[in-house]
Structure formats: structure tokens, C-alpha cells
Amino acid sequence: MLDIPLLLRVHVDTEIAAQNDMGVCDAIQRYAPAGKPAVMSAPHLPKVAGIDPTVPAPAHTATPHAGIPVAASAPGALIQDRLAGWVSDLTTLHELTERLARTGTLDDALHELLRAGAALVGARRGMAVLEPADGLGPARTIGLGLARAEIGHIETVPRGATSYGRLMDSAAGIPDPVAVPDLLGDEGLDPRHREVAARLGYAASYAVPLATGTAGKLGAAVWLYDEPAEPAERRRYLVGLYGQYASEHLARLLELERGRATLATIAEELLPSRLPRVPGVQLAARHRRGPHGGGDWYDALPLPEGALGLAVGSVSGSGPSALAAMGRLRASLRAYAVMEGEDPVAVLSDLELLLRLTEPARSATALFAYCEPAARKIVLAGAGHAPPLVIGTRRTEYVETSLSAPLGMLACWEAPSVELAPEPGETVLLYTDGLLRRTGEPMDRAFARLHTAAVTVPGADRDDPGAIADHVLRTMLPDGPDRTGSGEDVMLLAARFA
Known part of the structure; x- marks a missing residue:
């Protein structure tokens, strides 16, 4: 029976621990191969909003000898997989923010926000409410996969009982996102909200605030799931970054639209x-x-x-x-x-x-x-x-x-x-x-x-x-x-x- 020296086992354990503690730059410098990493150039399975599915473990090229334990995957390969996922996420986020930046009106920007956010959190429907906290308007309510009548049904729910309403009425400067993974199973849910959710066929929601440190609260966006669900931590992080950029973009468009409205009013008076x-x-x-x-x-x-x-x-x-x-x-x-x-x-x-x-x-x-x-x-x-x-x-x-x-x-x-x-x-x-x-x-x-x-x-x-x-x-x-x-x-x- 062969035995692995203790020194070798200690060395492997140290390397595995290092992959969690070292910085990204150190990991790249230490473990990246001289050429392009094969894992980044190899074909990937279809991804959802830049999030790669789990990369399957590579098959062995030779059968190990009987009685010899299988060696753990190389730490460098694990870090490369993780980095490939980060690069994919950042690429997707970059593409989505570029599309948002090309919008020139509040309505177009809100529609793009809902479409991109739905892809990031894995939802099919959603609603964005623009209601600046300074009270100077303009106010907008835009739906994704929701007819005007369906949005009207949602608006009949007391505002404080909805996730987007809690964000907009929160006393905090920029509140945290609100996730309701099971609307129908939530005992504290407002009866009117449960009735509307059952009628429209959604069972969970995830809402993010639209706010900036300069402009304050602008509104909120909420996405609706057909079944009880909740976005994973990685998806939450991506949609959070996207929501921050979208809020800044909406603040600029809001200022521009207010300026145009002022000019139009002056022109009418002249x-x-x-x-x-x-x-x-x-x-x-x-x-x-x-x-x-x-x-x-x-x-x-x-x-x-x-x-x-x-x-x-x-x-x-x-x-x-x-x-x-x-x-x-x-x-x-x-x-x-x-x-x-x-x-x-x-x-x-x-x-x-x-x-x-x-x-x-x-x-x-x-x-x-x-x-x-x-x-x-x-x-x-x-x-x-x-x-x-x-x-x-x-x-x-x-x-x-x-x-x-x-x-x-x-x-x-x-x-x-x-x-x-x-x-x-x-x-x-x-x-x-x-x-x-x-x-x-x-x-x-x-x-x-x-x-x-x-x-x-x-x-x-x-x-x-x-x-x-x-x-x-x-x-x-x-x-x-x-x-x-x-x-x-x-x-x-x-x-x-x-």
C-alpha cells in the first residue's frame, strides 16, 4: 500500500485554503497559465444573464492505480473557473448598462430597466414606479408583461402592503431590496394583496429601490415570479449593481425632462x-x-x-x-x-x-x-x-x-x-x-x-x-x-x- 507523505498533504491543504484567502490579482498572477486559459476559451453551456451554469469536472485521461486516492482538482483550475464566471457576469452587466445608456426618455429607460432586471433575477413580469420624493414629478408607472388593467389591480392594494411601496415610503435614505419568496404562504400578507396575486397568477416578488445619494428616492422596481422563488445571492448582487447605475441614469433623464418641460412652458407663454x-x-x-x-x-x-x-x-x-x-x-x-x-x-x-x-x-x-x-x-x-x-x-x-x-x-x-x-x-x-x-x-x-x-x-x-x-x-x-x-x-x- 502506497502512502502519501504528510508534507504533500499539508502542501495541498495550504494551496486550497489560499484560493479562498488570496486576492483576485494574486490568484491570477500565481496560477494563470502563460497562454489563454483553456476554461475561458472552451465552449460553455447556455448562460442566463451572464451567469454560467456549473462547469462539469473534467474527465480523467487515465485510470488511477488501485489503492491510490484520487488527487484533488488543481487550485488554479478552481480559481480560473471562478474568474471566468466573474468575467462573464461583468460582460453581461456591461452590455446591459450600455443598452440602458442609449435610452433618451424616461419611459424608454424604465422599459429597458424592467427587461434587463427580469433577465438578471430570472423573472417574467415586473413593474417600475417612478415617483420622485421631492414631489416635482413627473410620475410614471410602467409594466413588463402586465396590461394596464393588471397594473390597475396591483395599484388597488394598499401601498404599504406592497414591496415597492415599502421601499418608496421607507424612512431610510436608500433602503435594502425587499424579497417576498412566497406571497401566498406569507401569513402576514394583506388579504387584498393575496387576492390580487392569486388573480394575476404571481406567487413571489423581488423589489429594488431606485435612488441616488444626490437626487434621493426616485421610485422602485419590482419583479414578479409565477411560482414561489427568490433570486440567489449572485443574482441579487448583479441586479443591485445594475439598479445603482439605472438610478443614476434615471436621475439624469429626470433632470433633462424637467428642463424641457420648463422650456415648453416658457415657449407657450411667449x-x-x-x-x-x-x-x-x-x-x-x-x-x-x-x-x-x-x-x-x-x-x-x-x-x-x-x-x-x-x-x-x-x-x-x-x-x-x-x-x-x-x-x-x-x-x-x-x-x-x-x-x-x-x-x-x-x-x-x-x-x-x-x-x-x-x-x-x-x-x-x-x-x-x-x-x-x-x-x-x-x-x-x-x-x-x-x-x-x-x-x-x-x-x-x-x-x-x-x-x-x-x-x-x-x-x-x-x-x-x-x-x-x-x-x-x-x-x-x-x-x-x-x-x-x-x-x-x-x-x-x-x-x-x-x-x-x-x-x-x-x-x-x-x-x-x-x-x-x-x-x-x-x-x-x-x-x-x-x-x-x-x-x-x-x-x-x-x-x-x-
């Missing part, structure tokens, strides 16, 4: 609160704000002797500075229109001089029309702006205006005014360049598309300038939001003459 009522003409306006808060605007103001002034324009740039410049330009044009509105060239000349003196680094486009509804007469002039479109039963055509550079770029005023006499029932459509640019097509095709949209206005809608503007918007921008990502504003002002 536009006319209502359109004037002038005999002989019907007015309608439509607008779609871009995400960056551009400087497009429109205006309609009554003038002496039953006249009417119509204007559209666009200021270069975006954001708060462009909105402020737009407000100043619109207010100045209103003042010049009251004083000399019957001469549109003089109005725009004064506006050009003002812009050149007060804001030399900024340019703008504008179109001003002086209308006499009783006489069905329009005198208009433009500075770098797209021509109006006349829409009627017998003609649909662009008004031939003289070419002119934008405001702030004119060496001298050269573009004369144009006189137009609309027929009874015809509508004059004024618009900003955003209507053309949002199509993503070259300008000549965009103009042709706008003309086609005007021609195809249904006969029943031609008596309503609002219906005409709506039809043009639907035809030009069928998807609603900005498909090109240009962030352009869209302004339409329609005037139908009786």
Missing part, C-alpha cells in the same frame, strides 16, 4: 394666448415644439381700421437663449406693426436694424403680412423665410416672393413687398422651416410634398382653417414626433378669407 377675432377672416394656429426649445414663433394682432397683422419667424439657435431672443423679436415686431404695419418692408427694415444693433451675433427669419379682410387684400414681405401657400378650390400655389437674406445678414434692404388678393373661401397658410426640415428630405422635395398635402385637403375641411392645418401636419409628419432628430420647431398659421 406665443399668443388666443387669436384675435376680425370680421372677414378665420384664423387657426398649430405648433409642435422640438425637444431643445427652438426659437420659432407666430403672431396675429388686430391693427387700426379693421386691419390684421400676421407674422411667422424663426430665431437661430435653441434653448433658453433662443427663446428669450424670440420673445424680444416678437415684441419688437408687434410694436413696429402697430406704427407702420401697412408697409411690411418698413416693419422688417426696423426689425433688421434692431437685431443688428442689439444682437449682432444672431440671425433670424421673418415674414409679415398686412391684411385688409374687408377688401381681401394682403401686402407681405419676407426676410429669408419660406413663401406662404394659398389653398383654394381652384388653385393651390405658393406666393411668389422676392428672395432675401435673413435678418441680421442684410447689407441693405432689397426685397420689395408683394400684394396678394385671395378669393373668397381661400386660405393663406404661413409656416416655419421646421415643417420642411422635419421631413428629412431635400428642400425641393419637401416643398413639393407640402404642395401635395395642400392639394389633398378634403373638400369637407376646406371651410375650416384648423382642419386644413391639421391635415397638412398629418400628411407632412405622419409619425408625429421628430423623426430626423433635428429638434426643429413647427409653426403653422392659417387665415381663411370669407
Whole structure:
């Protein structure tokens, strides 16, 4: 009978103990082979969210001699297996966070959070509740694998009885996740919660907080299991890391959305609160704000002797500075229109001089029309702006205006005014360049598309300038939001003459 020296047994025991005590870097340095580890390059079984199944022990290449104990696996191989699992987890986590980082809205980010979290914890359904603790909103409730009615059922449960509600109402800064491995077997569960869980067919839940040290509590995410279950410690750790990153990303999107909402509110206040009522003409306006808060605007103001002034324009740039410049330009044009509105060239000349003196680094486009509804007469002039479109039963055509550079770029005023006499029932459509640019097509095709949209206005809608503007918007921008990502504003002002 062979015997193994005691010294050898002590050496093996020491090595096995070392694999638990040494650091990862020491283990790699001591045990990693010179080439690429075979265990990391060998084919693996399918993994769930980056978590490898147990790697089977390698088969022996030769039968050991009878009576000789089988030697333990090499400590280096065990550490390599563990490191391979860590690398796989980190790779999966990196891929999931990259996908989350590509989301640009709160709704998209919450949907991605639920999908990634469900894969990490091994669940099929879930729900995310966004409710910032500062009370400034916005509030969201997003479901994964849950219809709106099912989410409504869950919301009937007293908030304090739900796992996500306990996280959101917790007095702690960032509370720990809440796991309920067996909802139906929990004797302390609220009866209403048990009834809803039985009706919707879920038996366990796992909830994580959405909070950051700077923004505070933002909400919570909860995943639902069809059978009693609880994520393992390794899965909890991964979803915890992912939840921390998701919270930071949501905090940034929340701040961005609040800023956009503020800009939208300011922009709305800078536009006319209502359109004037002038005999002989019907007015309608439509607008779609871009995400960056551009400087497009429109205006309609009554003038002496039953006249009417119509204007559209666009200021270069975006954001708060462009909105402020737009407000100043619109207010100045209103003042010049009251004083000399019957001469549109003089109005725009004064506006050009003002812009050149007060804001030399900024340019703008504008179109001003002086209308006499009783006489069905329009005198208009433009500075770098797209021509109006006349829409009627017998003609649909662009008004031939003289070419002119934008405001702030004119060496001298050269573009004369144009006189137009609309027929009874015809509508004059004024618009900003955003209507053309949002199509993503070259300008000549965009103009042709706008003309086609005007021609195809249904006969029943031609008596309503609002219906005409709506039809043009639907035809030009069928998807609603900005498909090109240009962030352009869209302004339409329609005037139908009786």
C-alpha cells in the first residue's frame, strides 16, 4: 500500500485554503497559465444573464492505480473557473448598462430597466414606479408583461402592503431590496394583496429601490415570479449593481425632462394666448415644439381700421437663449406693426436694424403680412423665410416672393413687398422651416410634398382653417414626433378669407 507523505498533504491543504484567502490579482498572477486559459476559451453551456451554469469536472485521461486516492482538482483550475464566471457576469452587466445608456426618455429607460432586471433575477413580469420624493414629478408607472388593467389591480392594494411601496415610503435614505419568496404562504400578507396575486397568477416578488445619494428616492422596481422563488445571492448582487447605475441614469433623464418641460412652458407663454377675432377672416394656429426649445414663433394682432397683422419667424439657435431672443423679436415686431404695419418692408427694415444693433451675433427669419379682410387684400414681405401657400378650390400655389437674406445678414434692404388678393373661401397658410426640415428630405422635395398635402385637403375641411392645418401636419409628419432628430420647431398659421 502506497502512502502519501504528510508534507504533500499539508502542501495541498495550504494551496486550497489560499484560493479562498488570496486576492483576485494574486490568484491570477500565481496560477494563470502563460497562454489563454483553456476554461475561458472552451465552449460553455447556455448562460442566463451572464451567469454560467456549473462547469462539469473534467474527465480523467487515465485510470488511477488501485489503492491510490484520487488527487484533488488543481487550485488554479478552481480559481480560473471562478474568474471566468466573474468575467462573464461583468460582460453581461456591461452590455446591459450600455443598452440602458442609449435610452433618451424616461419611459424608454424604465422599459429597458424592467427587461434587463427580469433577465438578471430570472423573472417574467415586473413593474417600475417612478415617483420622485421631492414631489416635482413627473410620475410614471410602467409594466413588463402586465396590461394596464393588471397594473390597475396591483395599484388597488394598499401601498404599504406592497414591496415597492415599502421601499418608496421607507424612512431610510436608500433602503435594502425587499424579497417576498412566497406571497401566498406569507401569513402576514394583506388579504387584498393575496387576492390580487392569486388573480394575476404571481406567487413571489423581488423589489429594488431606485435612488441616488444626490437626487434621493426616485421610485422602485419590482419583479414578479409565477411560482414561489427568490433570486440567489449572485443574482441579487448583479441586479443591485445594475439598479445603482439605472438610478443614476434615471436621475439624469429626470433632470433633462424637467428642463424641457420648463422650456415648453416658457415657449407657450411667449406665443399668443388666443387669436384675435376680425370680421372677414378665420384664423387657426398649430405648433409642435422640438425637444431643445427652438426659437420659432407666430403672431396675429388686430391693427387700426379693421386691419390684421400676421407674422411667422424663426430665431437661430435653441434653448433658453433662443427663446428669450424670440420673445424680444416678437415684441419688437408687434410694436413696429402697430406704427407702420401697412408697409411690411418698413416693419422688417426696423426689425433688421434692431437685431443688428442689439444682437449682432444672431440671425433670424421673418415674414409679415398686412391684411385688409374687408377688401381681401394682403401686402407681405419676407426676410429669408419660406413663401406662404394659398389653398383654394381652384388653385393651390405658393406666393411668389422676392428672395432675401435673413435678418441680421442684410447689407441693405432689397426685397420689395408683394400684394396678394385671395378669393373668397381661400386660405393663406404661413409656416416655419421646421415643417420642411422635419421631413428629412431635400428642400425641393419637401416643398413639393407640402404642395401635395395642400392639394389633398378634403373638400369637407376646406371651410375650416384648423382642419386644413391639421391635415397638412398629418400628411407632412405622419409619425408625429421628430423623426430626423433635428429638434426643429413647427409653426403653422392659417387665415381663411370669407
